[in-house]
Amino acid sequence: MTDLLPTQKQSLKRFGRADEGQALVLTALALIVLMLMAGLGVDVGYLRYQKQQMQKAADAGAIAGASALIYSGSAVQVINAAQNDTSANGFTNGQSGVTVTVNTPPQTAGDPFQGHEGYVEVIVAQTRPTFFMRVGGVDTVNVRGRAVASAVAPGSGCIYALAPSGSNTFDAQGNIDISSACGIYIDSSDSAALNTTGGAGRLYSSYIGIVGLCDDGSCASWVVSQNSSGQLPVTGMAPFTDPLSNVCSTTRSCPELKPVTPCINWDGKSPVNPGTYCGISISGSGTYNFKPGVYILLGGGLNASGSASLNGTGVTFYNTYDGMHPYGGVSIGGAVTTNFSAPTSGDLEGMLFFQNRSVPVGSQSSTFGGSSAQVYTGALYFPTTAVEYKGTPSLSTLSMILVGYTLEFRGNATIQQYTFFPGGGGPITTAVLAE
DSSP: OOOOOHHHHHHHHHHHHSHHHHHHHHHHHHHHHHHHHHHHHHHHHHHHHHHHHHHHHHHHHHHHHHHHHHHTOOHHHHHHHHHHHHHHTTOOTTSTTOEEEEESSOOOTTOTTTTOTTEEEEEEEEEEEOSSGGGGTOOEEEEEEEEEEEEEEEOSEEEEEOOSSOSOSEEEOSSOEEEESSEEEEOOOSTTSEEOTTOOSEEEESOEEESSOBOTTTSOTTEEETTSGGGOOEESOOOOOOTTTTTTOSTTTOGGGSOOSSOBOOOSOSSBOOEEESOEEEOSSOEEEEOSEEEEEESSOEEEOTTOEEEEESEEEEEEOBTTBOOOOEEEOTTOEEEEEOOSSSTTTTEEEEEOTTSOTTOOOEEEOSOSOEEEEEEEEETTSOEEEOSOOEEOSOOEEEEESSEEEOSSOEEEOOOSOTTSOOSOEEEEEOO
């Protein structure tokens, strides 16, 4: 390298001591710091974006897992459903370093839902590379998203007509006054699925959803869907499934529903004990107290007329049949007084009247009519047969869920504010994010 001339050395010394030289050095240092800060910002922004995407996947997976828990209860199906949804959101377990952990109940230490049944925890994690942070020796960062969903949140609906087709599957005529704090769902795809012609009352609900349509005049001003645009029913919604299909989905899961043969021919005496009956028929007056438990109606159903008084706390009436005992519906009319409530715990929590799902569609319907002195706390579940309300039943003080293949209202029926059971909960649940 050529030696500098004395004059050049003197110029460099003067430049180093000058303000211009110091400013150049400081500017160079500042640019380095700014570049490092910009790089750190790029890395942090990128990692934050990845965490947001993972959180969305974890949320979706937790909701899917909780939904599977509601309808199947199988841990394998919960895991599959959760991982399928995280995969649909771009994070597949075992690919590109992604791990999707599904826990039911949640296992994270210190979490308020740790060990709680009815909850699903999903954790999505992946090691992501850095760009500028490598200068500081940080090559990768472990990023994760975590979500917990509940499978025990109360469902939004409490009145369901399950027939997938046909007109007038929800048929309300007369001085009908139905005011529900929860939703009404009608599964029929028919253009006249809801019929309210000839009515002088009111059909009012927080939400009314119909897979099909309302025929001319049915969606009149007295049909009000509080949460929908223009307060009219929402039509053209997606078909839905039986909201109680998860309850005792197999006889193995609920052995208490298996009939014991030969069935009992009821002697008409009170109190009435749980057991398998060849139907129960009550007429005239008198008070009949049903002890807590399961009453299997093997053909013949439950029939009550006259001015009898029927009472039972913690009871479930399972309406079924076999080759020797044809199916019979429930018929309560006349001046009968009823005060029935379902169990508040166990496999049959919330189930008051439970029709065997294998009963053929079109079998005998069930009728709840008579006087206003009727109290039902629990689910009236008739998934393949019609439910009819006739006469002047006033159901204004109860917590009830009504599920029928078709629903028919006649006379002067009043149904108000039946949504959640006393103390919360019930057999219809939905999946919601808990955290």
